[in-house]
Each structure stands twice: as structure tokens, then as C-alpha cells.
Amino acid sequence: MQKYVLWLVDYIKKLESKIAFYPTVFSVIGIVFAFIMYYAENNGISGYILKYFPALVINNTDTALNILTTFIAGLISIMVFSFSMVMILLSQASSNFSPRLLPGLISNRRHQKILGIYIASLLYCIFTLISIEPTGDSYQLPGFSVLFAIIFMITCLGAFIYFIHSMSQEIQVHNIMERIYADAKYRLEKLLNTEKENIDNLSFPDSDNWELITSNRSGFLQTINFDIISKIAQECDNRFEVVAIKGNFIHLDQVLYKVEKPLDKEQQELIEDAFLFSRDEIISDNYILAFKQLTEVAVKAMSPGINDPGTAIIAIDYLTELFSLRSSKSDESYVTKDNKALIKIHTVSFENLMYYCNSALRTYVKHDVIMVLKILDMFYYLINNVTYSAYQKIISTQIEVLLNDAKSSINNQNDLEVIKTKADAILNN
Incomplete structure (x- = not known):
């Protein structure tokens, strides 16, 4: 049962990030509501409303037909324009900033819901128009349903105005970086809140001789359900070491985890299903992606084709804040129960993360004095605010490397x- 629940959760999570998810849901709602109104019209709701509230009912067939056909044509035009704007946004974000930003922009729920409102209203108008059937020399007029069509069209116009405003804000790079930073900050703070204060006092045995379990799938390791693994560890008095790093692309037959004692087939299948794979990378599941995206935005901004140091400076400011948060987190992570470490988790170390970001930045900014000084400002802030003293040495190494690249x-x-004066002041502080 757990296996199917995990599969369903993973499947829904993948669907929700697709651009067509909410439009599809809203479309179904629009069709269902159209049939509900069709049923109500057959039971005389328009006649009842006309008797007591005549102002609410469209009582002219030609007027109703003109309203519905105009709404259908107008909604199609609005949809075409809106989808065109989405494509322009994605194209500009990919060419000017980074292709990695596309999943985050596509999964914007507000835009998906607005597109869903358009489609739901369009389908409702179409089915309402179809329901106007001739009866002899006259037509069966769903006057109350037409009133709802008018309400939906007004809603669509309001949604369209909001859509234009939202898209004009979404395309601005500082708003894109703000969203990336906010998602990563939330994820990091969540990890810091759950990290054990007594992590240095935990003991975990040497795992060199443990059994290696490899992956039978490939893809980005999106997330890991540690509740299932820790439950199995408690039940069979076992320990695990998760070798695969969340967010990395895992190849077929690559080592996923080590286990202290052998597992039976059912336990192994449950644990395999606890590793959720995806072809997309999501910041809310893996904060490392935010460092990669902000670094790529800064690098792209400093490329000769773009040459936008202002954007690169903003990206470095956000990276400084994220590095400061990351410096409060230990490189070693454990899942514990009753002060006993059950699972050891491999994560991207602070040193590797610092090297990855700064090696890419150095390549494109080492010739620019302002950008080099900006990165030194970042190092100055970090070296005075890190929680772990070992991280200071890592930052000092990066300062020396940046200084050597600048000299060349x-x-x-x-x-x-x-x-040199600024770098020496930081190192000797």
C-alpha cells in the first residue's frame, strides 16, 4: 500500500509542475458546471427566476446567441494572446538569463489558474450555446445560464488585466532572482530548524564493509522519504547511509545507499520507492539548484553578448545571503531517533558548493575590477558570519584563488x- 501511495504522491507532484495541469482541472470544472446548469434549465430554473427576478434573465434569443458567440470569439483571442505572452516570457528568460529558469516559470500556479479560467469559461459558453435548441418555431432559451456566461466573461477580463500586470513583473530579472532566493531560503531554514543541535555528539559506525544497493532507475533524485527508511531501520535494528546526493542526476546502477544488515526483498522495494526521481529540478526540494541558477544568471549577465554587470551584482547579493544561511548548516546530516543516528545523508559540502559557484564566476568576472571587488565583499561578509570555523579556511582559499586570477x-x-589591499584586509582580519 505504501508503494502505491508514494507513486501517487510523486505522480501528482510531477503533474502539478506542468503548465497544462491547472488549465485541465479548470476545464473539467467548466464542463461539469455547464452540465449542471443544463440540468437546472431542464427543470425550469430560468422560468422560476424570470417570474420572481426578471432582471436576472436574458429573455431574448437573438441577444443570448449574440452574447455567447461574441464571448467565445473574444475568449479565443484572449487565450491566443495570453499563451503568446507565456511563450515570449520563456524565450526571453532562456536566452537572456538561463534555461534552468524555465521549470520555475512554467510551474507558476497563478498563470496556470488564469489560463484555466479562460478555458473553463470558453467551454461553458460553448456548451451553453449548444443547449439552445429549437422547439417548433421557438427556441428553448437558457436565460439564467447566459447570465453566468456574462459573469464568467467579466471574471476573465479581470484575470486578463491581472495576467498582463503579472507577466510584466515576472519578466524582470530581479523578480526572478527574488523568487529563486525566497524558495531556497525557505528550504534552507526548514533544514536548519530540523537539524539536531547535538549533531557533533552523534556516533555513526564505519560503513566501508556495508552492502551497496544500486539504482534501478535514472533521473534527478528529487526527494527522499526518510520516514519510510527510518521506520524500516527501527523495525530491523538497521542503519543506512544514503550515498546519492539529492538533486544530482543518478545513473542506472549507480550506488544509492549502503545498508548495515541485509534486507529482504519487500524491504528493499519499499526503500527503492522512497527515492523519488524526476526529470525536472525543483528548488523547493533542493536548495542547491538556487545556487546554480543564481550563478548562471550572473555568468550570463557578464558574458560579452549580454554585458549586464548590474544584474550580476544583484545575483551575487542573493548568493551572499544564501551562502550565509548555508554556512550555519553542517556538512553532515543525520536522521535520528531517541538520540541514535539511523541514517547518514550525503550532501553537497560547503567547500564544493563554494568552489562550484566561484569557479564559474571567476571565469567571467576576473577581468572586471568592480565585480572582483563585489565578490570580495561577499567573502568579507561570509568570513565574519560563518558558524563553523572550518568554513573560514574554505573562504580564505577562495579569496587567494580569486586574487591570483585577477592578477593574471x-x-x-x-x-x-x-x-590586493582589500583581499589582504579580509584574510588578516
Whole structure:
């Protein structure tokens, strides 16, 4: 049963990130509501409303037909324009910033819901128009249903105005980076709140001789259900070491985890299903992606084709905040129960994360004095705010590497002297 629940949760999570998910849901709602109104019309609701509230009912067949056909044509035009704007947004974000930003933009629920409102209203108008059937020389007029069509069209116009406003804000790079930062910050703070304060006092045995379990699937390791693994660990007095790093692409037959004692087939299948794979990367599941995306935005901004140092500076500011949060987290993570470590989790270390981001940045900014000084500002802030002293040495190493790259790329001695003075001040602080 647990296996199917996990599969269903994973499947729904994948569906929800697709651009067509909410439009499909809203479309079904629109069709269902159209049939509900058709049933109500057959039971005389329009006649009842006309008798007591005549102002609420459209009582002219030509007027109703004109209203519905106009609404259908107008909604199709609005939908075409809206979808075109979405495609333009995705194209600009991919070419100007980074293709990695596309999943986050596509999964914007507000835009999906607005598109869903359009489609639901369109389908409702179509089915209402079809329900106007001739009876002899006259037509059976669903006057009350037409009133709802008018209400839905007004709603669509309001949604369209909001859509234009939202898209104009969404395309701005600082708003994109703000969203990336906010998602990563939320994820990091959640991890920090659940991290054990006594992590340094936990003991975990050497796992060199443990059994290796490999993956039978490939894809991005999106998330891991540690509740299932820890439950099995408690039931059979076992321990696990998760070797695969969440967010990385896992290849077929790559080692997923180590286990202290052998597992039976049922237990192994349950644990395999606890590893959820995806072809997409999501920040809410893996904060490392935010570091990658912000770094790529800064690198793209400093490329000769874009040459936008202002955007790169903003990206470095957000990276500084995220590195500061990450520096409060230990490189070692455990899942514990009753002060006993049941699962050891491999994560991207602070050193590797710092190297990944700064090696990419150095390649594109080492020739720019302002950008080099900005990165040194980041190092100065971090080296004075890290929680673990070991991280200070890592930051010092990155300062020295950046200084060496700047010396090889900047010819102006005055600029080099300014950079060297600032770097020495940070290292000797």
C-alpha cells in the first residue's frame, strides 16, 4: 500500500509542475458546471427566476446567441494572446538569463489558474450555446445560464488585466532572482530548524564493509522519504547511509545507499520507492539548484553578448545571503531517533558548493575590477558570519584563488593594488 501511495504522491507532484495541469482541472470544472446548469434549465430554473427576478434573465434569443458567440470569439483571442505572452516570457528568460529558469516559470500556479479560467469559461459558453435548441418555431432559451456566461466573461477580463500586470513583473530579472532566493531560503531554514543541535555528539559506525544497493532507475533524485527508511531501520535494528546526493542526476546502477544488515526483498522495494526521481529540478526540494541558477544568471549577465554587470551584482547579493544561511548548516546530516543516528545523508559540502559557484564566476568576472571587488565583499561578509570555523579556511582559499586570477587578467597596477589591499584586509582580519 505504501508503494502505491508514494507513486501517487510523486505522480501528482510531477503533474502539478506542468503548465497544462491547472488549465485541465479548470476545464473539467467548466464542463461539469455547464452540465449542471443544463440540468437546472431542464427543470425550469430560468422560468422560476424570470417570474420572481426578471432582471436576472436574458429573455431574448437573438441577444443570448449574440452574447455567447461574441464571448467565445473574444475568449479565443484572449487565450491566443495570453499563451503568446507565456511563450515570449520563456524565450526571453532562456536566452537572456538561463534555461534552468524555465521549470520555475512554467510551474507558476497563478498563470496556470488564469489560463484555466479562460478555458473553463470558453467551454461553458460553448456548451451553453449548444443547449439552445429549437422547439417548433421557438427556441428553448437558457436565460439564467447566459447570465453566468456574462459573469464568467467579466471574471476573465479581470484575470486578463491581472495576467498582463503579472507577466510584466515576472519578466524582470530581479523578480526572478527574488523568487529563486525566497524558495531556497525557505528550504534552507526548514533544514536548519530540523537539524539536531547535538549533531557533533552523534556516533555513526564505519560503513566501508556495508552492502551497496544500486539504482534501478535514472533521473534527478528529487526527494527522499526518510520516514519510510527510518521506520524500516527501527523495525530491523538497521542503519543506512544514503550515498546519492539529492538533486544530482543518478545513473542506472549507480550506488544509492549502503545498508548495515541485509534486507529482504519487500524491504528493499519499499526503500527503492522512497527515492523519488524526476526529470525536472525543483528548488523547493533542493536548495542547491538556487545556487546554480543564481550563478548562471550572473555568468550570463557578464558574458560579452549580454554585458549586464548590474544584474550580476544583484545575483551575487542573493548568493551572499544564501551562502550565509548555508554556512550555519553542517556538512553532515543525520536522521535520528531517541538520540541514535539511523541514517547518514550525503550532501553537497560547503567547500564544493563554494568552489562550484566561484569557479564559474571567476571565469567571467576576473577581468572586471568592480565585480572582483563585489565578490570580495561577499567573502568579507561570509568570513565574519560563518558558524563553523572550518568554513573560514574554505573562504580564505577562495579569496587567494580569486586574487591570483585577477592578477593574471587585470593589467592596471592601481586596480590590482586596490584588490590586493582589500583581499589582504579580509584574510588578516
